[in-house]
Amino acid sequence: MENRKKVAFYTLGCKLNFSETSTIARNLQDEGFDRVDFEEVADMYVINTCSVTENADKQFKQVVRKAMKLNDKAFVAAVGCYAQLKPEELASVDGVDLVLGATEKFKLNDYINDLSKNDMGEVHSCEIAEADFYVGSYSIGDRTRAFLKVQDGCDYKCTYCTIPLARGISRSDELQNVLKNAKEISAQNIKEIVLTGVNIGDYGKGEFGNKKHEHTFLELVQALDEVEGIERLRISSIEPNLLKNETIEFVSKSRTFVPHFHIPLQSGSNDILKLMKRRYLREVYTERVTKIREVMPHACIGVDVIVGFPGETDEHFLETYHFLNDLDISYLHVFTYSERDNTEAAEMEGVVPSNVRAKRSKMLRSLSVKKRRAFYESQLGTQRTVLFEGENKEGYIHGFTENYVKVKTPWNPELVNTLHQINLTKIDEDGSVRMEFASALV
Incomplete structure (x- = not known):
């Protein structure tokens, strides 16, 4: 066990990036690495980059500097959207050893040898047209909720957006694989799953640019609603033209999908x-x-x-x-x-x-x-269900109701990752809502 290397991850950007970071981390753990916090000394630091945020290059450089401060001999790898769009730029940053584009990031282990530093960042990045396969992923162990990736890429040509250049064409996970991942998540006692992707309403397009939809987004939510053990499902972000009335109606009657x-x-x-x-x-x-x-x-x-x-x-x-x-x-x-x-x-x-x-x-x-x-004011006096988060913030524990009202109550570690019926009572100075338990705590 003495020889196990330590790896730390830093994720910039969206929920989709968080789900992919977790999958890359699990792959490396299977290959003999131990995952540690980014604030700790590690043998390798992996930075999952984002191209959407402003100052993406500035943010990236700050994170690399932070890693080098912790261990100037550590191997630093950059993956993700910015690594696909500007690989040479990232490779030239002092301290960076490896840059992997859209198709290579899930094969990180294939590109690392003895973790010795490179004089210059090594780039492995494909033409984005080659990003025509799908890698399913989900985040776990980071929060009381998991981000479950169901779709990747985008066929839309919005004039301001680089995501199709960074992630390729729209493609989806197979329905059976999504359900398998959802069951794995629920087995870990995670109470809420957030569905994520680049354009999740486009769910159903197969691999290799196949435009035929194997299943629709509605069929996906209907199937997930049947999975045992999941308390809550949340749709992260969906285009208005792809959010159909049938889906809205289904969510309104659903067992697990939240409003x-x-x-x-x-x-x-x-x-x-x-x-x-x-x-x-x-x-x-x-x-x-x-x-x-x-x-x-x-x-x-x-x-x-x-x-x-x-x-x-x-x-x-x-x-x-x-x-x-x-x-x-x-x-x-x-x-x-x-x-x-x-x-x-x-x-x-x-x-x-x-x-x-x-x-x-x-x-x-x-x-x-x-x-x-x-x-929030419209919700005062109503009874809702809250899922409590895991952090003690200035003596309070926070959580979110099913309809995304942020609530707070004095810190109690026994509440972490539990669901409770509550009454929403008043809005606090910090903007969150005070609450009372609707029934005695068990």
Whole structure:
């Protein structure tokens, strides 16, 4: 046992990256590595990168420096989206030994020999057209919930997005494999599974660019609802044009799927949606929200929106602002547009000055605070189920209700990873909701 090497992981970006990091970690553990926290001294540090966040290169360099401070002789590997898009850039960062693109990241063990440092980062990255196979993955052991990957890649051609370049075509896991992974997760006493992917509403497309859908997204949720031992299932993010009424209705009656939807809008102006090459207009978005409210009045609805896209005038922005202000939604994730190499939008006219982008972002973030507050207020006096998280934050334990209200109660380690019926009583100064147990603790 003395010879086992230690490996630590750092994940930048989305839930999908977290699920893939966990799978890579399990593969390395099977090959004789022990996983340790990133703050510990390790023989190898693996950084799973993201291309969506602004300053992706700056963030990456900071993480590499942190690893080198812990152990300047450690082997450093970069994987993930940014590693696919800008491999040479990452390889040139001082301390980086290996960069693996989209098809190679799950075969990390094949590319490491004796973990001795390289003079220059070694790159193994494919043409993205070769990323035509599917690797199923899920995260476990990090939280009270697991992220289960069901789909990868995207066939959409949104003008601002690099994800198709970083992850390739849309392809899905086989239904039986998703169910097998879900059963493995439930056997670990994890109470909640979050479905994740790049474009999960497109679920069902097979491997190798096969456009035929073997199963639909509705069939996926129906099958997962039958898996024994899972208390909660959550849909992470789904395109409005792919969120069908049948799915909304099924979730409203489902045993395990919770009333929480996260639906990207990106702009409330049809002119800008067309420039973005989104596959819907705002009227479709309104229909989806109306349908959810009709069958699940207490549902939580989150919205992604981008400000400062090329060509977005003050009028366009105010169209978005008023559209969201009038819409019965619960919170916003606001992204400030930033130029990405090799995207159509980067060449567009009508560039919005960065100070204007910042101002618009601030306005929408303020609107989000107002929306979340109004949603939380609408839930006061109701009875909900909460799943408690594992962290002691300043003497409190936090958790989320099925409809994504963040609650708090004095710290009690016995509550970690347990579900309880609670009454929502009042909103605290920090924005979370105080609660009372609806029945005595067992």
